[in-house]
Amino acid sequence: MTYDCIVLGVGGAGSAALYHLARRGANVVGIDRFAPGHDRGSSHGRTRMIRLAYFEHPDYVPLLRRARELWLELEKEKGAPLYRETGVVQIGARDGMVVSGVLEAARRHGLDVEEIERGGLPGLAWPESMTAVFERQAGLLSVEECVRAHAALAQAHGAELRIGEAVVGWSADGDGVEVQTESARLRAQRLVVTPGAWAADLLGDLGVPFRVLRKAQFWFATEVEQHTVDGGLPCFYFELDDGHFYGFPKIDELGLKLAQHSGGTEVDDPFTADRGIDAQEQARVVAFLAAHLPGASTTPTHHEVCFYTMTPDEHFIVDRHPRHPQVALAAGLSGHGFKFASVLGEVLCDLTLDGATRHPIGFLCLSRFD
Ligand SMILES: Cc1cc2nc3c(=O)[nH]c(=O)nc-3n(C[C@H](O)[C@H](O)[C@H](O)COP(=O)(O)OP(=O)(O)OC[C@H]3O[C@@H](n4cnc5c(N)ncnc54)[C@H](O)[C@@H]3O)c2cc1C
CATH class of the missing domain: 3.50.50.60 (FAD/NAD(P)-binding domain)
Structure with a gap:
């Protein structure tokens, strides 16, 4: 045929x-x-972030607008929830790649992004030297x-x-x-x-x-009400001196989900790559958790390995x-x-x-x- x-x-x-x-x-x-x-x-790994004010390159924004529209249409046709509008907060130095990139994409494409004062999100802590920008029309997809x-x-x-x-x-x-x-x-x-x-x-x-990088996602239990979506925690992305880290509010029994976006171990073959816990990777994510999401347990409830396929x-x-x-x-x-x-x-x-x-x-x- x-x-x-x-x-x-x-x-x-x-x-x-x-x-x-x-x-x-x-x-x-x-x-x-x-x-x-x-x-x-x-x-x-249960969730993926979707945000429109794209620091990676403002040319992605028209594609993102259509992507969001199509996800909402798919959700309607399927008749099951796929997208949750939690908002996304991005935090880093004002002149760093993330915050300046978000503001530039928002300026060029007329997107709604607001700065949030320190303490404005009770579940999340960041240093005084950093700026936080919040996009409300953003959130997570059930991957x-x-x-x-x-x-x-x-x-x-x-x-x-x-x-x-x-x-x-x-x-x-x-x-x-x-x-x-x-x-x-x-x-x-x-x-x-x-x-x-x-x-x-x-x-x-x-x-x-193409380079394939092994990445781990970790989940952590939390009883802190402000770590939930209803308690006001959006998805979050940090540009820090020691790398880019991101995470998701607690949406189910596994708790907060966190990972490091930067770094990663190159693998030759995704089939045979080690899927166990890398202690150093876990330690970096736990250090991020302890510094920015006080009150959560620092022992993972679950972890999963996944792959990035990088172009040059x-x-x-x-x-x-x-x-x-x-x-x-x-x-x-x-x-x-x-x-x-x-x-x-x-x-x-x-x-x-x-x-x-x-x-x-x-x-x-x-x-x-x-
Ligand atoms: C930990 C992690 C977190 C991420 N977070 C985000 C995020 O928050 N937001 C975001 O936008 N993106 C995120 N990404 C990136 C995003 O998930 C990936 O870019 C995207 O899912 C890749 O989709 P894909 O279709 O290219 O690959 P896949 O979904 O893996 O699809 C490729 C398919 O091809 C099949 N295949 C390949 N070769 C063969 C073969 N020879 N025969 C038969 N089948 C074959 C595979 O089985 C597979 O099903 C994240 C990625 C990871 C790993």
């Missing part, structure tokens, strides 16, 4: 692409080694539920799913593609590649030196393949891509069915590495 399109990797970005393609009536199949919402790649929602609704719109099947390679010929899995050879007119931490295996011919400039690659225009890809989401997954799905669908997209993705093109 020949499909209109094959989506290779049904994780954060791939499940969204599958959904948009199926919704537009394409005869599409998604292939993944693991079931949607699995914990082997980069889209697990696994989002992936499952995209995949399930894609199926409801007619997509086929092949789960538990590894892709061993793909090739393009004429204006079609062929995908070889462990057990089948599939043909389609178009291909979407959304490989997460396996970008080097499936997109090695691009010549981009830490911005995503969203483009068509330079030698095979029938192949669209989203790779190297560099540790900040989940919030965009909804709009990346729409972009990949546009590139696949229309050959172009109205969304401003020029700054994410592959040719910037030429």
Whole structure:
């Protein structure tokens, strides 16, 4: 059988692409080694932050606006909560990359961001030398539920799913593609590649030196009412002298979730990477917790290992393949891509069915590495 399109990797970005393609009536199949919402790649750990005043680069803001809109639409179509508007506070030196970047993105794009005085968030402490900027229209996404929602609704719109099947390679010929899995050879007119931490295996011919970093997320019990969403704690992100740390308010029995965004150990193979606790990583997160969230237990209730796939400039690659225009890809989401997954799905669908997209993705093109 020949499909209109094959989506290779049904994780954060791939499940969204599958959904948009199926919704537009394409005869599409998604292939993944693991079931949607699995914990082997980069889209697990209960929560992901979404914020619009983007310090990483103001050009992301139009994509973020559409991403937020699409998450809300998905939530409505699924009829289950996926997004929680907790607000996000970002804290650091006034002239540091985070606070100045947030203010610049907000200024350029007319976003609502306010400064918060020290003591203004009772559950969270920060030094007098730092500035805190708060964005109300921001919050958290239930990461696994989002992936499952995209995949399930894609199926409801007619997509086929092949789960538990590894892709061993793909090739393009004429204006079609062929995908070889462990057990089948599939043909389609178009291909979407959304490989997460396996970008080097499936997109090695691009010549981009993807680096995979192992990252741990830790949860800590707390009885402090001000550590809950109802008690007023938003999601938080700190730029400190010893790195970038972030976290989420208590939303369930596991308590606060914290992690270090900077740093990370490079791994050769996500399959064989150690998933145990790294004592030094835990010690850094516990030191952050003790300094900024007084009253919480410093013994983790739970931890999970997850992977960042970094590009050399830490911005995503969203483009068509330079030698095979029938192949669209989203790779190297560099540790900040989940919030965009909804709009990346729409972009990949546009590139696949229309050959172009109205969304401003020029700054994410592959040719910037030429
Ligand atoms: C600890 C942590 C915290 C993060 N926090 C945030 C945050 O707060 N906000 C935010 O926006 N982003 C955050 N990110 C980043 C974000 O989660 C990732 O950028 C995003 O989820 C990556 O999505 P993906 O589709 O590229 O990869 P994945 O979701 O991992 O999907 C790739 C899929 O491809 C499949 N696959 C690959 N190769 C094959 C093959 N050969 N055969 C079959 N299947 C294959 C995999 O099984 C997988 O399902 C965080 C990441 C981590 C690790």
